[in-house]
Amino acid sequence: xxxxxxxxxxxxxxxxxxxxxxxxxxxxxxxxxxxxxxxxxxxxxxxxxxxxxxxxxxxxxxxxxxxxxxxxxxxxxxxxxxxxxxxxxxxxxxxxxxxxxxxxxxxxxxxxxxxxxxxxxxxxxxxxxxxxxxxxxxxxxxxxxxxxxxxxxxxxxxxxxxxxxxxxxxxxxxxxxxxxxxxxxxxxxxxxxxxxxxxxxxxxxxxxxxxxxxxxxxxxxxxxxxxxxxxxxxxxxxxxxxxxx
Numbered sequence: 165x166x167x168x169x170x171x172x173x174x175x176x177x178x179x180x181x182x183x184x185x186x187x188x189x190x191x192x193x194x195x196x197x198x199x200x201x202x203x204x205x206x207x208x209x210x211x212x213x214x215x216x217x218x219x220x221x222x223x224x225x226x227x228x229x230x231x232x233x234x235x236x237x238x239x240x241x242x243x244x245x246x247x248x249x250x251x252x253x254x255x256x257x258x259x260x261x262x263x264x265x266x267x268x269x270x271x272x273x274x275x276x277x278x279x280x281x282x283x284x285x286x287x288x289x290x291x292x293x294x295x296x297x298x299x300x301x302x303x304x305x306x307x308x309x310x311x312x313x314x315x316x317x318x319x320x321x322x323x324x325x326x327x328x329x330x331x332x333x334x335x336x337x338x339x340x341x342x343x344x345x346x347x348x349x350x351x352x353x354x355x356x357x358x359x360x361x362x363x364x365x366x367x368x369x370x371x372x373x374x375x376x377x378x379x380x381x382x383x384x385x386x387x388x389x390x391x392x393x394x395x396x397x398x399x400x401x402x403x404x405x406x407x408x409x
Contacts, residue, residue, distance in 0.1 A: 169209060176188055179191075192213040196232065211246055218250050238270045241271035244271070245277055264281045318343075321355065321358065328362045349382075353379045364398065
């Protein structure tokens with residue numbers, strides 16, 4: 165039986181495709197009971213076991229597997245992220261938020277947990293926000309205080325999109341500008357494309373075109389097709405199909 169992460173996951177996927185579910189569960193049980201395999205080496209296997217039960221539609225067993233994993237890995241932020249995302253997919257937002265908060269208590273520097281927390285804030289309705297969350301401005305403060313400075317550009321990127329969906333053009337523009345200023349050079353072309361989409365959504369078509377053209381100047385050679393496709397979508401949205409082609 166494979167015990168390395170990659171080999172086990174490959175074996176699980178093969179067995180799952182063949183509907184050998186009993187064999188998969190037997191493999192998982194052996195790893196859980198094997199005292200010689202440390203949790204540091206097996207946590208990804210146990211995570212895949214929980215996700216497998218979720219894909220099978222066995223909610224109780226999936227949660228049991230997640231509970232087992234999280235009890236063993238209190239300081240493993242990525243495990244809490246996946247558990248929270250599972251509950252989110254099951255439309256159990258309150259449970260997803262609780263898992264995210266629990267993960268942040270143990271791993272406050274885990275960037276993906278904070279981005280998951282922000283996503284859940286946006287997805288929650290007004291009642292759930294009032295029950296589970298601080299005000300958005302306090303959440304934003306927590307994001308910047310816990311996420312390392314080198315990734316602040318990602319925070320600005322997420323916030324720009326959030327405020328765009330809320331219709332706050334001033335904050336959208338401010339966070340976009342900060343993201344562009346703080347991001348690595350290799351990522352700026354993607355942010356110019358994002359800026360173009362947000363500006364076009366706001367009806368600022370001329371400014372959007374300028375952003376696309378800037379992206380085309382900064383884009384790496386292997387990604388030129390992506391930038392040109394965005395340019396084509398821009399003209400298609402304006403009804404200029406010939407230029408889009």
